[in-house]
Amino acid sequence: MKRKIWFTFIIMAIMPTLLISYVMLQYVQTATIDSKMESLCRTSRMMEHRLTDYSNALRSDLQKKTKLSLVMQLIHESAEDTESLDLQERTQLRMRLLDDISFPVISGAIIDIKGNVLISTIPSEEGMNLRKTELYNEMISGRESYLGIVTINETSDILDYAVPIKAEDGKTIGILKQTLKMDPLQEYLDTLDINDNDYSFLIKKNGMLVFQYNKANSGMLYQDYRNKNTLDQLIKEFRSGQLKSESGEVNFEKEGDKYVGSYKTVDKLGCIAVASVKRDTVYSDIHKSKEIMVAIGLVVALLAISGGYYTSLVLTRPLKQISSCTKKMTDGDLTIRCSCSGNGEFQELCSGINSLADNLQKSERELRLSSRIDSLTHLPNRSAIYEVLDTLLYKNPNQALLMLDLDGYSDINENLGYEIGERVLMEVSDVLRLLPQHICYPSRLIGDTFLIFITNWTSAKYPEQIAERIIKEIEGIRFIDEIHIDISISIGIEYTNVEKIDKKKLIKHSSLAMQKSKTLGTNSYFIYNPYLQREM
Template sequence: MIFKTIRSTLTAFNSLAIASLCAAVLSFAIFQHEELYSEAVTSNLDGLSNNMAEDLFTILGASNIDKLEVTKALLELTEYENVDFAIVVDKDFKEIEFHAGKPLQEIGRPNLSVDTEQLRELEIGMSTSKGQLYAKKLIGEVAFPLGYLLIANDLQNPLDRSKIALMKNVLPLTIIVIGIGIALSLWLNSKMLLPFQKLARLAHQIKQTNDYSIDIKVHGKQEVTDLSNEMSSMMDTIHDEEIKNKHYTQQLMQQRKDMERLANFDSLTGLPNRQFFMETLRKSLSQAEGENDDMVLMYFDLDGFKGVNDTHGHEVGDKLLIEASKRTQRFLRHGDLIARLGGDEFLILLYNDPNDFVVTDIAERIIKEISKPFYISDWEILISVSIGIARATDAKYNLSDFVSNADVAMYKSKVEGKNKHTIFIPAMMEDNRRRLIIANSIVSGLRNNEFQVYYQPKVNADEQIVGFEALLRWSSDELGLVSPDEFIMIAEQSGKINQITEWLLKEVMFNYASILEHFGEDTVIALNLSAHDLKNAKILELITSLYARHMINPKCIEFEVTESTYLENFDMANAFFENIRTLGSSIALDDFGTGYSSLSYLTQIQLNTLKIDKQFVDNLGISKRSTLVTKTVIEMAKQLNLNICAEGVETRQQMDFLVAHGCHQLQGYLFGKPTDLPTLLAVPYKKESKRVLPFMR
């Protein structure tokens, strides 16, 4: 009886101990799983919010905040299913943009309001409250905040689901273990108690070491062996879950590193990108100002890169950017920083107050190296580089002024012929200010009829008028007379040249009938097009509609494009002018010989007229080289059956030479200056003779 009582007591005790042990192991596993999960989610949200705050820094730092860009940045959270919401506020905690995550969308609360006062009180960093994980991040610097980002992530519900999944996997095994333990307790004896003690020690070891990979192998009777195997299986399950969590955490960390690299480095060249460079420059300027030190900034882009893209394709253009960046890096000193600003624009930051000799030497080495031929995809490509140089002291350590000064100097290099470097001086700012005023005044000038079309006559060898070239003049109410050489370039750079061309087309087509009525129906009017016009599909549509509206004979309209514009956009120009020829109009190549050694191209393009540039005409009889080139061009054009027109004819000697060598048309001050339409039509004109009018001279 006593034996039965002891056996029953031992059985009950052992059964309770086994159940308690299994429950303890299960509880510890769940607790450990919960801790690992929380750490992984917190780390992920911390990295995600940091990256988004850095992205939003660039957007909020702009003079005008683009809410669409903020929305696009927040839409990246759509793929994170446990993000409840995110909100971006300015430095005064006024809401800029709110993003509702999938949980709010599913419960029908996409417009949940957030108490900005509570947001203000919330500490920066990571925090939890009522099953929610919050990441509040500062956008900008502590001294100069631009705003704040708050991301709320549902922590409790996903954790509960994860624990339930774990329970589903582990609980059956636990029940089996308890059942076997109860069965084994019926056969409890001193020999069987030893394996249980060993199991207890192993469980204790697992708890102390958190090592679920420990192999549980306890030998004894069949029940003990089964219990050992079941517990080992349960440990394997827990160990597998632990490995999965660690792998998930590693993936999150790698994703964070990848996102940081994408945020800070250019994917094509591997150089630091604009965001990283500007942030580094901001810190460096602050340090240099504190130490009364100076730095130099080089701003440069590749001359002719757009033509490479248009002619050879973007793949060749990308390879060219990579090779150009590699060549440039060879001449930088240790510690200097180069970054790709975007497109074909680059920035170089030279530290440690380099003297003018060092700066000039680096710039000239870069120019010389970039000017060497690039051999890419079986193509020999020639480009150049224009460099602008500025010092931090001239900008008074202001980041925006520092970059702007270098940009202005670079523009000066381009205006003065490219393939050179220019050091910024304060006087350039006035030129830049005028450039901005001109760019901003073009649209209003068109709207207020400040532009006017002037017509310069073209004559044949007998000085009879055969046509006119339509030329733009701009008399601005604010700026006075603005030279076409000045405002055309600015219009192209500011993206407003298409508006000018459209205005010119409409004005010339409107004047068409009056000119032909006065000078004869075979008079040809020539209009100039820019490279931007060749890319504008609306231009061709406009020309077609104007021809129909004003009943224009297309043969009386000729379109001129410069040699450099044609060849830098070769395929596009060919396609555009093929459509123009289909309409019935003619094509003229202007400024021939000034941009390229391109005689071979004349056999590949379809032209009607070749215009000899004024610089060759000016040197006729003075420069043997110009005289020989002019003769060669005329003879070649005659062999290709092209109409030949010489520009800038100002003397009888020039006229006699050109006519004697077979030039078909002449244009210049000798025959007439550009004249406005009322003056052009004011004096009676004999259509039979078509002689140049006296007032034109």
């Protein structure tokens, strides 16, 4: 009790003095910092404005080239799978692609709507497909332009810029790409009126340094600047599309010096413009207050040590309990739950940890479940139906396996495309999913082969009834998105018997019966018998 009174007395005596000193010092610091940050904010906004102008000028120049008659003719030829441009015209078109616009051009290419490079000033690029590139996907998504920094040996010295080629109705029918030198962009930014003490630069999503005001280390990666600071976090959030604000403050370290600054996103280029200054420069006008800050810091440190000693006595026990529980959770025991005596923050912390453990358990169960479901049809997969057989096989007297295989499915894939083929499988899975539950257990084994386990029925010849029902439903599938399809099904049936053979043999027998049904004509089923194996 004496110690508590002693601590209370000290805190009550020094707190007013400490508070007044802190408020005064904070006011001076805040006023100085706010003034400097406003200046940096103006610089970053100015960079963003200049870069947007640069991008607009590029887009305007490239759009003029998309209107060339040879360009439109080449795009239309690609769409119609014809070729009428002779060698002279293709050479002329390559030369037009190399014509300088407002910026020096290194190379150019025309890409059709499928991502194929139809013509390029670099012959080795012709015939390449760019469907998986960022450039293609950005253009197809509807963007009016694309600018990418081309990285060569950890430097960024050229730009890829592209605009869509549009038909008269405004629909994108191709892409025109130009590779440009970086020098004009750097010269463009060098015209900014930036304070000599400021450190300003432009950085891409991948951390590539595109431009520095002093140009001393242009092209260096941003890892040179990070030290678990907000610049590192800013780039990570920008890269993942989770940036909370288009502008704000940033702190980082470079070569041991701490910097503070302001950033502004440049959507046109997919970059961040940063204007910063050394932290020491910001505080240059308040050095006289350092001694006061040190004195206050010492006092606060002493108070913190004293208060920390007291607080540790109060907090040690519940923290040990919580630490023990969380260690067991990290070791994999998600059944453990935290509990501690008393009320308040520790109870809330325990509740939060327990809620997290509940969510982890739920996620683990969902992950385990997803490993048993076929991703396309959402039916149980091979592993899942095997588990069902291991659990229910021979538990009831009436049981059978139906093996289903689609006839003509490969022709659909070859003639109509794999997308239509997948839609057919989804339609078939919808038919199987409507079978009586707890009696029929449908699954997808592989490709266009399905397996149904039927158990505990009461009607005579129930598996044959199910087979006829499936055949009738499959016969009704004639159109997918107004595309006519010709599909049928073959079914093999294997009944269980007193011999209790294992599930693999049962599946093999149903497969043999299914193969036999294929010889009987489309949309038929066949029941396995011992003589069938000799025939096959």
